[in-house]
Amino acid sequence: MTDDKDIWDGFRSGDESSLQIIFDRYYTPLFNYGHKFTQDDHIIEDALQDLFVKLWKQRESINATESVKNYLYKSFRRVLLRMLDVQQRKYSFLVLDQWMDADQELAYDQTMISRERLETIRTNLGRALEKMTPRQREIIHLRYYEEMEYEEIAALMQISVSSTYKLVYKAIDVLRTYLSKTDLLILTAVISLKKI
Amino acid sequence: MEHQHSDYNHYTTTSFFKDEQFIQHVLKADDLSVAYWERISGEYPDKRAAMEEARAWILLINKQKPYQPATGKLQLWDKIANQIAADEQRQQRVYRPLKIASRWIGAAAAALILLVALREWSSLGEKKFSTTFGKREQVVLPDETVVTLNGNSAIHYARTWKSEKPREIWMQGEAFFEVKHVALKNRLQQSDSFLVHVSNLELKVLGTKFNVRNRRSITEISLLEGSLRIEKNGTGAFVKMLKPGDAFMYDSSKQVLTAMNRNPQANKAWTNNEMDLDGYTLSEILNVLEDTYGYEISLQAPELAQKKLSGTVPAANADDILFVIRKVFNLKIDQKANHLIISQN
DSSP: OOOHHHHHHHHHTTOHHHHHHHHHHHHHHHHHHHHHHOSOHHHHHHHHHHHHHHHHHTGGGOOOOSOHHHHHHHHHHHHHHHHHHHTTOOOOOOSSOTTOTHHHHHHHHTSOSOHHHHHHHHHHHHHHHHHSOHHHHHHHHHHHTSOOOHHHHHHHHTSOHHHHHHHHHHHHHHHHHHHHHHHHHHHHHHHHHHHO | OOOOOOOOTTOOHHHHHHOHHHHHHHHSOOHHHHHHHHHHHHHOGGGHHHHHHHHHHHHHHHTOOOOOOSSOHHHHHHHHHHHHHHHHHHHHHHHHHHHHHHHHHHHHHHHHHHHHHHHHHHHHHEEEEEOOTTOOEEEEOTTSOEEEEOSSOEEEEESSOOTTSOEEEEEEEEEEEEOOOOOBTTBOOGGGOEEEEETTEEEEESSOEEEEEEETTEEEEEEEESOEEEEEOSTTOEEEEEOTTOEEEEETTTTEEEEOOSOHHHHTGGGGTEEEOBTOBHHHHHHHHHHHHOOEEEESOGGGTTOBBOSEEEOSSHHHHHHHHHHHHTEEEEEETTEEEEEEO
């Protein structure tokens, strides 16, 4: 497979088939990322179309890039958020896809815990994520799903690296707070049982 | 990966979840990380549940299958490709003419600037005078030398004549020179001479009056006053001193100089709006009409070509000459624009 950077250079020098290769490679990851913001496929498609048509139009002024992925994610995020903003939709972000139970199988195979226990963990994680702000959820997704470094996340979300660390810290804090509450709940349940 | 041994006593699920080493291990386990975390698991049996939970969190998030939209990738690319094509067509229709226009305007502006600059530069370096067919002009040079230009003739010279250098002039066509004598008596210097470049000849004079006619490959030099030296450099080089009253003819195609049996005065008759026909054949007169007045002439009576005339005719314009030759040779002259068809009446 030809290196992303070479394909990118080909596209910048006016090769439309190179742009098609880029589209081919990033359609699924970008669609998936877009799906985290909105569950309306039409908006994601419009954003992707807008992005690739713009890329072609501006190909002569687009720079070479260290990471095509980061460039595309950043541009796509900007286009999509603007579209959602125009439609006055709230900034939302979904980390765990509730319609995709099949994922569990994979997670189950790679852990040694029981299916029932995994289901509980999943529910707890889902609830903890719901307590987070959309931006906190997005950063969790970028860190754990996209496996991006803090510098990359900072560039993508257009915030400083230190803000990125703070955001992650707060997100984890939400997780801990929620988890200690559930632990407390279990604890009080045990105590009340004892009382009876 | 170098593993830093931390104290995991206070670790909770969240602590493992955010631990960089732990994340690395869950996502990209290698032998070293496996060994490390197995050891930690052995050292902290009470943390195993938290570790497992944190591991599950990471995998639950990381191992999700990407979302599969209902519509396909190909349809979307077709839409993109169509829009790109439509945009480019529109751009060609709207912007390309503009682009071409702006490019032309740019080129025209550049050419104009160049032209102005060239004119400026050339006029700085060189002075030029030229006449069209049938027109005459008198030019006074910086040294007060007077040059009379016949029709279809030109001279040019360096604008600045340096005092230590000979005066130099280049000519084409026919011109009569009255060169101002600047040399002091008996102190002839290089700078006192006046040079005329004509054909591939160099005419070197002091103060003189002479006529030069350079038409086709023939250069006629007729000296009226003073002295004149004809120099030819390069192949077929020669030097010829002329005395007043001499008339010489140089054929550059044959590279030969021959004396002309002609009164030099006759050769400058044109400066007085006359034409001295002594010694001229009809074909020579017709050549003058072509060279000086710009006619194209077809002589359809070749037997007349070598007929000679004598006398002086008025020659203020070509009609005067045509009138005379028509009467004298009994010719029929059909004129179509500047084309003359001459035949025997």
